[in-house]
Amino acid sequence: MDTQSPTTLLYATDSYLRTFEARVVATEGHAVALDQTAFYPGGGGQMADHGELIVDGRRLLVAGMSKRDGIVWHELAGDADEELPTVGALVTGEIDWPFRYRMMRTHTALHLLCGLIFREYGAQVTGGQMYPDRARMDFSVQAMTPDFVHDVERSVNDAIVADHPIKVYQLPRAKAMKIPDLIRTKINLLPPEITEIRIVEIVGVDLQADGGTHVHSTREVGGVKALRTENKGKQNKRMEIALVDDGDTVS
């Protein structure tokens, strides 16, 4: 049993991978670690994936995820006496794609939102979180007027239609520390042992150090609508957005 090597994160280089094969490298109660995985363990405001691990034709539900010391754990649902996969077993993983794809569209929408709000108003992000049906982001601004919200919503939807490509790549830390857009997003707060930084770039709009999964082009986001704003303090305002799906219209 080798729990020392970190899990290979297949989603980090191919966010569209839905099924994969892997070997069990460790088990701990109902949690299973694999040599590689396409399941996103959660983090950076993006919710963890769920889905199934298929072992000898049996479908085991992945009900929760966690990541500790570079190892991704797939927490299986089910009762205690159910037979769990053993170390060395070959498994097929299948992520819940409709859920993941919504997360990818939502995550890219949030990066558009913070990139545009910074470019147009100079406002910094102070926090954010995605949910299955919406997302929120907090900004360091004194006020969010209805005009501001309307203008931001229109800017985001214009950027979606403009079909900006999204590139994901690694940069050496020293190089990343020289890019103003990255410094703005406080990459200096990343632990010093991280020497390679994963960059998500919405070409022409936003550049961030980010570990999440994104769509390939902004057009895939479809469209967004602003749901509501909330006062979180004198210099901190929250905006909630949702994806616009079939049947919805942008206000």
Ligand SMILES: [Zn+2]
């Ligand atoms: Zn992000």
